[in-house]
Each structure stands twice: as structure tokens, then as C-alpha cells.
Amino acid sequence: MTMLKIGVSSVFERAKIVAISLLMTLTISCEASNILVSPLIGKGSHFYLSAAIGEQLLTRGHNLTYLVSNAFEDHVRQSRFGEKFHYEIFKHSIPVDEIHEQFNNFSRSLSLPGRGNEMEVSYMILATRRNDCATILGDKMLMSRLRSANFSSLLYDITWACGAIIGEVLNIPYFAVVPYPSPCFHTASEGSGFNPAFVPSMLTSYSHIMSFKERLVNTFSFIMHRNLAIQFSFKPYKELSNQYNLLDPYELIKRTKMWFVNSDFVGEYPCALPPNVIPVGGLTAKDPEQLPSDIESFIQGSGGDGIIICSFGTFLVLDESNMALVKMFVDAFARLPQRVIWLLKTSPPFPIPSSIKIVPWLPQNDILGHPRTKAIFFHGGHNSYYEAIYHGVPAVVMPIFADQFGVSNRIAQFGLGLKLNKEEVTSDLIYEALYEVTSNRTYMQTAIRMSANFRNRPMKPAERAAFWIDHAIKHGTDNFELPVDSLNIFQYYLIDVIAFISVFMIFSIYLLIKCTTVVCTHICRFRNISKNKKID
Numbered sequence: 001m002t003m004l005k006i007g008v009s010s011v012f013e014r015a016k017i018v019a020i021s022l023l024m025t026l027t028i029s030c031e032a033s034n035i036l037v038s039p040l041i042g043k044g045s046h047f048y049l050s051a052a053i054g055e056q057l058l059t060r061g062h063n064l065t066y067l068v069s070n071a072f073e074d075h076v077r078q079s080r081f082g083e084k085f086h087y088e089i090f091k092h093s094i095p096v097d098e099i100h101e102q103f104n105n106f107s108r109s110l111s112l113p114g115r116g117n118e119m120e121v122s123y124m125i126l127a128t129r130r131n132d133c134a135t136i137l138g139d140k141m142l143m144s145r146l147r148s149a150n151f152s153s154l155l156y157d158i159t160w161a162c163g164a165i166i167g168e169v170l171n172i173p174y175f176a177v178v179p180y181p182s183p184c185f186h187t188a189s190e191g192s193g194f195n196p197a198f199v200p201s202m203l204t205s206y207s208h209i210m211s212f213k214e215r216l217v218n219t220f221s222f223i224m225h226r227n228l229a230i231q232f233s234f235k236p237y238k239e240l241s242n243q244y245n246l247l248d249p250y251e252l253i254k255r256t257k258m259w260f261v262n263s264d265f266v267g268e269y270p271c272a273l274p275p276n277v278i279p280v281g282g283l284t285a286k287d288p289e290q291l292p293s294d295i296e297s298f299i300q301g302s303g304g305d306g307i308i309i310c311s312f313g314t315f316l317v318l319d320e321s322n323m324a325l326v327k328m329f330v331d332a333f334a335r336l337p338q339r340v341i342w343l344l345k346t347s348p349p350f351p352i353p354s355s356i357k358i359v360p361w362l363p364q365n366d367i368l369g370h371p372r373t374k375a376i377f378f379h380g381g382h383n384s385y386y387e388a389i390y391h392g393v394p395a396v397v398m399p400i401f402a403d404q405f406g407v408s409n410r411i412a413q414f415g416l417g418l419k420l421n422k423e424e425v426t427s428d429l430i431y432e433a434l435y436e437v438t439s440n441r442t443y444m445q446t447a448i449r450m451s452a453n454f455r456n457r458p459m460k461p462a463e464r465a466a467f468w469i470d471h472a473i474k475h476g477t478d479n480f481e482l483p484v485d486s487l488n489i490f491q492y493y494l495i496d497v498i499a500f501i502s503v504f505m506i507f508s509i510y511l512l513i514k515c516t517t518v519v520c521t522h523i524c525r526f527r528n529i530s531k532n533k534k535i536d
């Protein structure tokens with residue numbers, strides 16, 4: 001009986017604790033706030049990065065509003081995040097069809113062999129983004145809705161400086177999602193630990209151990225790259241920020257309270273980070289969900305050899321203008337013992353072997369998580385890179401653009417896979433690389449080791465980002481920000497201190513020499529006098 005009593009009372013006790021902790025969670029979620037997100041314009045991978053963070057912010061009770069364009073409204077609403085967030089839609093400065101065409105032109109210019117007109121197209125896209133920003137700020141209705149929504153803070157994609165400008169106009173703190181590596185590079189303006197002595201610049205293919213010549217080249221390439229990035233990304237917004245009486249766009253970027261960088265040291269060279277730079281690489285990597293039945297049965301049919309994924313995102317347009325490359329891929333894939341699932345928007349005009357499945361869309365993360373997946377053949381995009389590491393899948397990478405070259409270098413240097421050069425690629429080279437990566441066990445062993453390392457963390461990357469945003473909203477970030485902005489270049493590099501010490505040392509040495517000579521002459525004179533005296 002007493003036993004029963006104790007049992008019952010302890011159950012009551014437990015219920016009380018549960019009730020109290022429930023109440024506490026409720027009180028915590030009362031601090032929920034409205035957060036505005038500017039995920040570039042809502043396109044593809046940029047949207048998915050900030051959506052992964054937004055999803056975790058929802059679980060912390062916050063209310064998320066995404067500012068996306070009318071060209072990608074349907075895309076975000078039809079995604080699995082469609083129902084979860086609120087949306088504010090802005091209109092592009094040009095018709096929606098032209099926006100899509102610009103991106104197609106861009107991908108096409110990258111896909112064709114040799115030098116395309118990608119610079120020209122990039123400039124056009126940049127100009128359009130600047131005009132979009134002017135349109136948003138000039139849209140009185142939209143801006144007044146944003147003002148009255150009482151946002152506590154803004155999360156923006158660093159690729160589009162407009163986010164910081166909107167944050168400044170709304171007078172709220174802003175956080176940045178940085179879709180590229182290195183965690184140090186993009187925050188260099190904040191005085192981060194980017195040190196060209198051991199952090200290779202994106203434009204070089206060095207590892208973190210460099211010879212004198214490599215360090216020299218690396219330093220110049222770092223300075224050049226940084227200035228180019230400022231020139232391209234921020235300068236076009238100068239006129240606009242003047243118009244709204246704001247600081248120089250680059251100064252606005254520096255006011256970013258926290259930086260969430262799509263990078264992790266498991267797949268990156270080490271560097272020193274300021275406290276407000278949080279590496280969150282692998283935002284889109286997660287445990288696999290059930291595959292569509294046609295894909296599942298295709299994979300099951302591969303037997304012990306397994307499958308390879310081929311996915312070049314939107315970067316490599318393989319269409320009528322580029323059939324030679326498509327043929328090259330098919331010839332290489334046909335020789336492999338593995339089956340291949342290939343993300344391709346067009347269907348080739350020649351017969352395709354049954355070991356190749358062409359799909360217009362694929363659940364990449366879920367396929368990577370399948371035990372029969374042996375390798376991925378891709379362009380070196382960051383999301384895919386960390387998904388491959390998360391699931392422990394070796395890679396063959398053929399970079400197309402910008403930071404993808406850096407990813408390809410690291411994949412090769414870490415031993416996770418092999419890289420191919422787009423300009424020199426042949427069917428044989430593709431076959432040999434894929435054959436080597438799937439048959440030589442060292443790549444799979446490296447992949448498994450990196451995966452175990454990457455998964456052994458207290459929080460998932462998106463949880464970590466959401467935790468820190470929540471923390472910053474509650475407690476501010478003053479104690480995390482380096483006071484670099486209040487220092488000029490002489491103070492920052494301690495040039496004044498070094499100059500002072502040098503002058504002091506030179507003066508001391510001068511004084512020492514002077515004293516010695518004076519003492520010496522005195523001694524000599526004394527000796528001479530005493531000598532003279534002896535002679536006397």
C-alpha cells in the first residue's frame with residue numbers, strides 16, 4: 001500500500017515537473033518575434049539555405065516572413081516550405097520572363113566550352129538586382145507594410161547587399177547568411193582571422209601549407225579578390241544608399257551583427273574566427289526520407305554495384321546547343337558497372353542505355369543517404385558538397401564557376417574524390433575518374449571518416465544558426481563584435497606600436513654606441529695621460 005502511495009505521489013511529482021517545464025517553454029515562446037528574411041530573390045539554393053534556418057526558428061516560436069520576387073513566388077510556395085512561412089512579394093524592374101531568360105543565358109554561357117560571355121551576362125544580372133533594390137525601396141506600400149510588421153531583425157543573403165540596406169531603412173539589426181567559403185574570407189571586413197599565410201584564397205588552388213612563392217601569390221590574390229568582391233557586390237549600391245542618407249554600402253555590410261557561413265572545418269582549411277562568425281555548413285544535409293518508388297526500384301535493381309548520382313544543378317545547361325557534352329557523359333556512364341541517376345532537363349535525341357535513368361528533378365539528399373549510392377558526379381556546389389560529406393559519399397567534381405573551383409581542390413586534397421577540368425574533359429577521363437573513385441576503397445574510407453567527424457556535433461547546422469539568432473535577439477551581440485571598426489589601418493596592424501618600438505630601439509642603440517665611444521675616449525685619454533706620466 002505504502003509502495004503504491006509512493007508510486008502515485010512520485011507520478012504526481014513528475015506531472016508537476018512536466019507542467020512547470022511546459023509552462024517555462026510557453027514563457028520562452030512568448031518572446032517570439034517577427035523576423036524578416038531576404039533570401040536573395042527566392043531562387044534555388046539561396047532560398048533553401050535560409051529556409052533551413054527559418055524552419056528551425058519556427059520551432060523556437062518565431063514568425064518568419066520571406067521577401068521574394070514575383071519571378072520565384074511560385075517556386076517558394078510550391079516548395080516544402082510553402083505553407084510554413086509568410087511571404088512578401090516584390091516585383092522585378094523587368095518582366096518575369098526576362099529574369100528567367102537572364103539566368104538561362106548565364107548558365108548557358110558557363111556550359112559552353114571555351115570562354116563564354118559570362119562576364120557580360122553577370123553584369124546584366126547585377127544591374128537588374130540593383131534596380132530591384134531601388135524598386136523595393138521605392139515601393140511605398142511594400143515598405144509601409146514592412147515597417148508596420150514590427151520586425152525584430154532581418155536575415156539576409158550576403159550575395160545581395162540590398163538586404164543590409166532594407167535592414168538599415170527599417171532600422172533593425174541584421175544577420176547574414178554567407179552561401180560560400182571560407183568562413184574567414186567573407187567576414188574579412190570585420191577583421192576576421194583570414195591570414196594568407198595559411199588560408200588559401202579562393203582564386204588559388206593551394207592547400208593550407210604553402211611555400212614562400214605560394215604565400216606571395218596567395219596574399220596578392222587575397223587582396224585582389226577582396227577588392228573585386230567589394231567592387232562587384234557593394235559599389236553598385238552606393239548611389240542608392242546616398243539617396244536614402246545611409247552610409248557607404250560596404251560600411252553597412254560591416255554592421256552585420258552575425259555571419260552564418262555555409263562552411264564547416266571538416267571540409268575547409270582551418271582559420272581563426274571572430275565570435276560572431278558561426279560556421280553552419282551542411283544546412284541542407286539531413287537524414288534521408290523515403291524515395292519515390294520509381295527511383296527506389298531503379299536503385300534496388302542495381303544489385304551490389306550500386307548507383308552514381310550525376311547532378312550539375314542549374315549550372316550546366318545540357319541542351320541542343322551542347323549535345324556533344326551530353327554524348328560524352330552517356331558514353332562514360334554506359335561503361336560503368338554502376339547504374340547512374342542523372343539530373344537532366346532535356347531528353348537526348350539518341351538511345352540511352354537502361355543503366356542510366358534521366359530525371360528532370362531528383363531528391364538529391366535522400367539519394368545520397370541511400371546505402372547503395374557509391375559516388376556523386378557534380379559541379380562542386382556547396383550544398384551538394386556538404387550533403388556528400390554528411391552521407392559519406394565520394395565525389396568526382398567538374399567545377400563550372402567561382403567558388404566551385406575551391407571545392408574541387410579541397411575534394412582532391414582531402415582525398416574525398418577526384419577533380420576534372422571542364423575545358424579538357426573527355427568521355428575516357430569521366431569514366432576513369434568515376435571508376436577510380438568507386439573501385440579504390442581509399443575514397444570511401446575517407447568519406448566515411450569525414451562523415452563521422454561531421455555528424456559528431458551537439459547541434460545540426462540549422463539548429464545552431466537558429467540558436468544564435470535567437471540568442472542575439474534576446475541578448476544583443478555587443479560582446480561578440482570585434483572593435484575593429486574603431487581602429488584605423490595603422491592601429492589595426494600595430495604599425496604605430498611597431499614604429500614606436502623601432503624608433504625606441506634605434507635610439508637606444510644610438511645612445512649605447514654614443515656612450516661607449518665617450519667612455520672609450522675617456523679611458524683612452526686616461527691611459528695616454530698615465531702612460532705619459534710614467535715616461536716622465
Ligand SMILES: *[C@@H]1O[C@H](CO)[C@@H](O)[C@H](O)[C@H]1NC(C)=O
Binds near residue numbers: 034064065149
Ligand atoms: C507573422 O507575420 C505576418 C506577416 O508579417 C503577420 O501577418 C502575422 O500577423 C504575424 N503573426 C504573428 C503571430 O505575429
Ligand SMILES: *[C@@H]1O[C@H](CO)[C@@H](O)[C@H](O)[C@H]1NC(C)=O
Binds near residue numbers: 098099101102105
Ligand atoms: C539572352 O541571350 C540572347 C542571345 O544571346 C539575347 O538575345 C537575349 O537578349 C538575352 N536575354 C536577356 C534577358 O539577357
Ligand SMILES: *[C@@H]1O[C@H](CO)[C@@H](O)[C@H](O)[C@H]1NC(C)=O
Binds near residue numbers: 033150152
Ligand atoms: C513591437 O515589438 C516589440 C517587441 O518586439 C513590442 O514591445 C511592441 O509592443 C510591438 N509593437 C507593436 C505595435 O506591435
Ligand SMILES: *[C@@H]1O[C@H](CO)[C@@H](O)[C@H](O)[C@H]1NC(C)=O
Binds near residue numbers: 440441442443
Ligand atoms: C587508391 O588511391 C590512393 C589515393 O589516391 C592511391 O594512393 C592508391 O595508390 C590507390 N590504390 C590503387 C590500388 O590504385
